[in-house]
Amino acid sequence: MTGPERSVIDIENLSLTFETNDGPVHALSDIDLSIGEGDFVSLIGPSGCGKTTLLRVIADLEAPTGGTISVNGMSPEEARLKRAYGYVFQAAALYPWRTIADNIALPLEIMGFAKGEREERIRRNMELVNLSGFERKYPWQLSGGMQQRASIARALSFDPDLLLMDEPFGALDEIVRDHLNEQLLKLWAKTRKTVVFVTHSIPEAVFLSTRIVVLCPRPGRIYDVIESDLPRERTLDIRETPEFLKIAHRVREGLRAGHSYDD
Amino acid sequence: MSAREGTTPAPAPRPHRLGAVRTVLASLALALALVATMMPVIASDTMALGLLAFPLLAAMVLAAVIVLAPYRLCLLRGPRAAGLLAAVSYAMAFVLISLIAAHPGQAGSGFWALVVVAWAIAWLSVEEMAGLKPRQPLWGRAIALAIPLTFGAWLLILWQVLVVGFAVPKVLLPPPSDIWVRLIASPEVLWADFRQTFLKGVLIGYALGCGAGFLVAILVDRVPFLRRGLLPIGNLVSALPIIGVAPIMVMWFGFDWPSKAAVVVIMTFFPMLVNTVTGLAAADRMQLDLMHTYAANYPQTLLKMRLPMAMPFVFNALKINSTLALIGAIVAEFFGTPIVGMGFRISTEVGRMNIDMVWASIAVAALAGSLFYGLVTLAERAVTFWHPSVRR
Numbered sequence: 058m059t060g061p062e063r064s065v066i067d068i069e070n071l072s073l074t075f076e077t078n079d080g081p082v083h084a085l086s087d088i089d090l091s092i093g094e095g096d097f098v099s100l101i102g103p104s105g106c107g108k109t110t111l112l113r114v115i116a117d118l119e120a121p122t123g124g125t126i127s128v129n130g131m132s133p134e135e136a137r138l139k140r141a142y143g144y145v146f147q148a149a150a151l152y153p154w155r156t157i158a159d160n161i162a163l164p165l166e167i168m169g170f171a172k173g174e175r176e177e178r179i180r181r182n183m184e185l186v187n188l189s190g191f192e193r194k195y196p197w198q199l200s201g202g203m204q205q206r207a208s209i210a211r212a213l214s215f216d217p218d219l220l221l222m223d224e225p226f227g228a229l230d231e232i233v234r235d236h237l238n239e240q241l242l243k244l245w246a247k248t249r250k251t252v253v254f255v256t257h258s259i260p261e262a263v264f265l266s267t268r269i270v271v272l273c274p275r276p277g278r279i280y281d282v283i284e285s286d287l288p289r290e291r292t293l294d295i296r297e298t299p300e301f302l303k304i305a306h307r308v309r310e311g312l313r314a315g316h317s318y319d320d
Numbered sequence: 321m322s323a324r325e326g327t328t329p330a331p332a333p334r335p336h337r338l339g340a341v342r343t344v345l346a347s348l349a350l351a352l353a354l355v356a357t358m359m360p361v362i363a364s365d366t367m368a369l370g371l372l373a374f375p376l377l378a379a380m381v382l383a384a385v386i387v388l389a390p391y392r393l394c395l396l397r398g399p400r401a402a403g404l405l406a407a408v409s410y411a412m413a414f415v416l417i418s419l420i421a422a423h424p425g426q427a428g429s430g431f432w433a434l435v436v437v438a439w440a441i442a443w444l445s446v447e448e449m450a451g452l453k454p455r456q457p458l459w460g461r462a463i464a465l466a467i468p469l470t471f472g473a474w475l476l477i478l479w480q481v482l483v484v485g486f487a488v489p490k491v492l493l494p495p496p497s498d499i500w501v502r503l504i505a506s507p508e509v510l511w512a513d514f515r516q517t518f519l520k521g522v523l524i525g526y527a528l529g530c531g532a533g534f535l536v537a538i539l540v541d542r543v544p545f546l547r548r549g550l551l552p553i554g555n556l557v558s559a560l561p562i563i564g565v566a567p568i569m570v571m572w573f574g575f576d577w578p579s580k581a582a583v584v585v586i587m588t589f590f591p592m593l594v595n596t597v598t599g600l601a602a603a604d605r606m607q608l609d610l611m612h613t614y615a616a617n618y619p620q621t622l623l624k625m626r627l628p629m630a631m632p633f634v635f636n637a638l639k640i641n642s643t644l645a646l647i648g649a650i651v652a653e654f655f656g657t658p659i660v661g662m663g664f665r666i667s668t669e670v671g672r673m674n675i676d677m678v679w680a681s682i683a684v685a686a687l688a689g690s691l692f693y694g695l696v697t698l699a700e701r702a703v704t705f706w707h708p709s710v711r712r
């Protein structure tokens with residue numbers, strides 16, 4: 058299913074159960090998924106389906122209670138300690154006391170990059186997200202979309218092979234979101250990163266992904282995996298084509314079917 | 321007066337009109353100024369002197385009417401109105417203070433009427449200043465400073481004329497002029513007190529108390545069992561009555577400043593501890609997750625994220641402690657001290673009925689405390705410039 062590329066993330070029979078006062082909550086159950094190098098995989102599903110939890114397991118922010126998972130052939134913890142991935146959160150989470158450039162330098166400082174190297178990477182990554190000229194600004198002087206672009210530049214600054222994105226554009230309005238989606242695709246084509254992208258927007262998932270994983274809740278599990286046959290080079294116009302609408306239809310069907318018993 | 325500053329409407333394109341408050345104040349001042357011409361300014365059992373007996377004061381009343389009348393008719397406005405009103409009010413205050421100094425306790429109804437006139441004009445000048453929108457930032461700064469200064473100056477002016485006008489016994493309340501005379505007459509004593517109490521007791525105790533509170537907070541945050549063990553004890557220490565602790569500290573650390581510094585340490589330790597612990601807990605989940613994804617170690621997370629995030633809380637404690645420290649050091653000196661120090665001065669001069677010296681010491685303490693607080697606030701603005709409550 059992953060084609061000829063090397064697989065970056067391998068998940069087998071993974072489950073995660075939270076013990077709460079009201080009894081166990083099966084956040085994830087029986088997840089089997091393999092993500093190849095250079096893939097753009099979207100995890101989509103209604104809230105409570107475990108899509109964010111799955112991403113957090115990959116990032117070693119949650120520990121699974123069953124099954125196996127490997128990232129770059131290592132355990133998620135080893136991968137995290139080797140700084141294998143960059144993580145983009147729902148909010149930009151930039152430090153207000155640091156300028157945009159210094160925010161992007163934050164992971165570089167922690168990872169011990171030399172000053173000259175830091176400056177070079179700041180410059181390169183700010184250019185990558187079209188923020189050149191805003192180095193000296195503080196986050197609160199920028200719009201929400203620009204802040205989120207800065208947080209993407211921060212996640213890319215130490216050049217991880219894997220980019221994990223948790224509804225990064227969820228809080229932005231649709232026009233900004235469309236624009237950033239287009240930019241993200243260009244960035245993906247340029248950098249050849251593997252991207253795992255959590256969203257609850259069907260058009261966003263179909264527009265961006267090479268593969269769409271539909272999850273459904275209670276317990277959180279994979280309902281459908283849809284390979285996209287859309288070309289890798291896409292513009293926003295592609296959303297009007299029959300091929301696009303066909304995939305979007307299948308995603309919607311999957312979401313509806315997985316959700317139906319709920320209401 | 322200050323409460324109205326923010327609500328004063330901008331006299332924008334509509335025809336210029338005074339607000340209700342200014343209309344009433346200006347009319348009242350005009351009416352009182354005219355009525356005062358017929359009332360005794362200085363009165364005693366043996367004599368009654370009207371306004372014409374005091375040509376300088378009469379000239380002032382004339383000046384007030386000359387400024388107030390066009391102001392009331394809306395012919396005078398803007399910076400010129402603010403400047404003229406302020407000048408007239410201060411000149412009147414000066415003449416009234418000199419006049420009553422020559423006739424203490426003999427103020428007549430005309431005198432009090434003119435005090436009200438001068439005060440109303442000062443209020444109007446503040447209203448006008450608050451409504452100004454200068455283009456140069458330097459003028460804006462000057463006005464922002466002039467408004468509280470006028471407020472403070474009038475507090476002193478009213479204090480002066482009331483105390484002298486009613487001949488209040490000096491033991492109860494000396495006029496500001498007496499305090500000022502005492503202040504400039506005994507700089508050596510006051511400086512020695514200041515050095516003993518503030519530069520030694522307060523500053524050293526403050527630095528030690530705040531520093532210890534800060535370090536223990538980091539420790540408490542790092543070691544969970546300390547949070548349960550140390551925080552309640554810290555709470556207990558903060559609840560110790562300073563009056564009870566001070567004599568014990570004197571027994572432990574001697575009469576000189578170390579015992580005062582120890583009291584200050586006890587007073588400042590806990591606010592800093594609690595605030596810093598709260599501040600260190602202020603980092604939200606996402607920020608911590610972010611550091612986790614970078615595989616940042618504990619010192620990196622602390623220095624690069626949690627401490628900067630805690631700074632608004634730390635400065636809160638620094639500000640609270642700046643005033644607590646001064647109170648603690650002064651009160652501690654009531655319980656044994658060498659023959660120097662602000663607290664010592666206050667307690668002994670009260671016994672000797674030298675109330676003006678007591679007030680001079682209080683004035684020095686108030687000034688030092690305000691400056692200290694101001695400096696901490698300036699540092700806070702520089703460090704937490706990014707916080708929504710500070711940034712512009």
